[in-house]
Amino acid sequence: MAALSRIPKTSIKSLSSCISRSFSITKLNSEIDLKVPSFLSHNSLLLRQEPKEGNIQWVFLGCPGVGKGTYASRLSNFLGVPHIATGDLVREELNSSGPLASQLKETVNQGKLVSDEIIISLLSKRLQAGEAKGESGFILDGFPRTIRQAEILEGVTDIDLVVNLKLREEALLAKCLGRRICVECGRNYNIACIDIKGENGNPGIYMDPLPAPPQCAPKLIQRADDTEEVVKERLRIYYEKSQPVEEFYRSRGKLLEFDLPGGIPESWPKLLEALNLDHEDKCSAAA
Ligand SMILES: Nc1ncnc2c1ncn2[C@@H]1O[C@H](COP(=O)(O)OP(=O)(O)O)[C@@H](O)[C@H]1O
Known part of the structure; x- marks a missing residue:
């Protein structure tokens, strides 16, 4: 290394x-x-x-x-x-x-x-x-x-x-909204499939969903702060602070x-x- x-x-x-x-x-x-x-x-x-x-x-x-x-x-x-x-x-x-x-x-x-x-x-x-x-x-x-x-x-x-x-902001929001967490093992998964076309010189971006394995699938939860309104506020605070x-x-x-x-x-x-x-x-x- x-x-x-x-x-x-x-x-x-x-x-x-x-x-x-x-x-x-x-x-x-x-x-x-x-x-x-x-x-x-x-x-x-x-x-x-x-x-x-x-x-x-x-x-x-x-x-x-x-x-x-x-x-x-x-x-x-x-x-x-x-x-x-x-x-x-x-x-x-x-x-x-x-x-x-x-x-x-x-x-x-x-x-x-x-x-x-x-x-x-x-x-x-x-x-x-x-x-x-x-x-x-x-x-x-x-x-x-x-x-x-x-x-x-x-x-x-x-x-x-x-x-x-x-990462582009559209992808950030979609990723937060798609995030799911296994209550038992704490691992993060994502149900969002991100496919953003390139525009104005920005490259497009494609990200497959990250599905949970069968042992975690029934135990998925969403973070309470992963709602659209709260994610937008978190992004605002990120840019400011x-x-x-x-x-x-x-x-x-x-x-x-x-x-x-x-x-x-x-x-x-x-x-x-x-x-x-x-x-x-x-x-x-x-x-
Ligand atoms: N270094 C820190 N200073 C202040 N608050 C923090 C810090 N780290 C985490 N937090 C709090 O925990 C929340 C969740 O943090 P985190 O999981 O890192 O979220 P994010 O996905 O927004 O990066 C934050 O929105 C904030 O309220």
Whole structure:
């Protein structure tokens, strides 16, 4: 795997506590002077983790429905690093009987972003649990989603690579509306068949549905936030709050833009190629 040798490693061990501590300092700073971002503060610089050799610390960006979860999860299996999706952490929490459940349900079902404080706390807990199991490295999906989250992350560790997945908006909406999830195993499927003709210089795009296997087919549900109205709101919020994160990483030379050429069979090998991962590995991972 050619790409791996280039990737520096950071200990996840203290990253979780660093993120929470850095966040507390951000809060303190913002109470004192809103104009000073946390990562510039003297205190939070002291918390910064130095990279070690070998780990993968990647981030997946992209609009709702683009397939961040699908490709991040495939790469996580391929590379043997955990896939951490903050959307999954939020859904676990809102389905629990915890104190945040009803507040989260309301926010998510309106297509709004959860507060940075809650997201950082959920992410820190997930990283701590991973640390206890000896995990190292990560592929983050759905985080960072605001410039503030990106600054906090940048202040505590080195992200090696940020993959920005892109797809035409008509396809995004159709994919969200067609998404189905198995309540038992949590896998995502899609009943939509996307066939968008090329126009005004934009290439057409064709994506087959992704049918559920017989064991999942009777247990499919739709996410409550995958309605047309809420998806449109999620897209609006993405353009307003999350798209600036693309520029944040572009200006740091970390952003890899990837236009999805079609469905998984077409896109997966091309993504591996773009990531400079070897053909041999490609065949075994695609199996
Ligand atoms: N980093 C984050 N910051 C704030 N809210 C988040 C974050 N990650 C997930 N969420 C919340 O969880 C919801 C679902 O997230 P996700 O599954 O990643 O959705 P999407 O399909 O829109 O990318 C979001 O609409 C938002 O309410």
